Amino acid sequence: MKKKILIVEDDKEISELVTSHLEQEHFTVMTAFDGEEALQLFQTTQIDLVLLDLMLPKLNGMEFLRKIRETSVVPVLIISAKDSEFDKTLGLGFGADDYISKPFSVIELTARVQAAIRRATRYVSAGGNSSSNMIQFKALTLNLETFTAQVNGKNIQLTSKEFYILKLFMMNQNRVFTKEQLYELIWEDDYFGNENVINVHIRRLREKIEEDPSKPSYIQTVWGIGYKLGE
Incomplete structure (x- = not known):
């Protein structure tokens, strides 16, 4: 179609x-x-x-x-x-x-x-049973089939890019991604120092999933390198 x-x-x-x-x-x-x-x-x-x-x-x-x-x-x-x-x-x-x-x-x-x-x-894409389409980390849950997210059982509205970023982190917990890697994986384009684009999306994502965005418990900044999900 x-x-x-x-x-x-x-x-x-x-x-x-x-x-x-x-x-x-x-x-x-x-x-x-x-x-x-x-x-x-x-x-x-x-x-x-x-x-x-x-x-x-x-x-x-x-x-x-x-x-x-x-x-x-x-x-x-x-x-x-x-x-x-x-x-x-x-x-x-x-x-x-x-x-x-x-x-x-x-x-x-x-x-x-x-x-x-x-x-x-x-x-x-649909397919598979519902359990294989669910990813969880702490109180954060992603449903890959319905394209929805929840924190502490409460639905949160994500843009498609925010969803992709969060999925990447949750599929690779504790792995550090540089801003260049994030841009090339999510935007599927060459990185030309588009740091502000990444910063905006991470900030908006934290505002939606973190209890206190200034003290994030999910998406951590690894200074001088990039970001990761986890302690």
């Missing part, structure tokens, strides 16, 4: 260009030109990935992202002319999985879309 992509972009030329290219790669593409239209489509259609511009009429991209993250961990790639570190950090902090600055190469965009779809398919 073809994967369905929602392009939320008010520039019709860009939308048509990306749509044409993705359809050639055998994706089904839906388009929206403002945030309200996009939200309605998202809520009534099974979407596998969202390409999201930030500067949108009616409902801006950040607000759209915030709303869908209340109920969904679908991969979201921001495509925006706003390429400052602040905007990138803000977008990632709101739950985006990746950030692509305009102007961009449609070939690079397609590669990132395919990588994000591949990750989502890999981690949410």
Whole structure:
């Protein structure tokens, strides 16, 4: 079955260009030109990935992202002319999985879309009994089949990237990962000193799973090296 992509972009030329290219790669593409239209489509259609511009009429991209993250961990790639570190950090902090600055190469965009779809398919694939799809560490539990997480029996909302990071740590307890390793394993891309991206995701993850994020009991910082799960 073809994967369905929602392009939320008010520039019709860009939308048509990306749509044409993705359809050639055998994706089904839906388009929206403002945030309200996009939200309605998202809520009534099974979407596998969202390409999201930030500067949108009616409902801006950040607000759209915030709303869908209340109920969904679908991969979201921001495509925006706003390429400052602040905007990138803000977008990632709101739950985006990746950030692509305009102007961009449609070939690079397609590669990132395919990588994000591949990750989502890999981690949410059904099969096996329920026990094999559960990972636990202390009071933290991940369900790999339903793509959900709990701390002390309470559900927590994770973005897809946060889920992948946590799964990697929980499958490799006490192993130290450098920031370069985390980026290359989770983003499946070369690391060019994208330290801020990793820092934002780790901080947001700690805020969700730690009782006191300033004194983490799960994700530990190994100074000068990276991070690990465990004492």
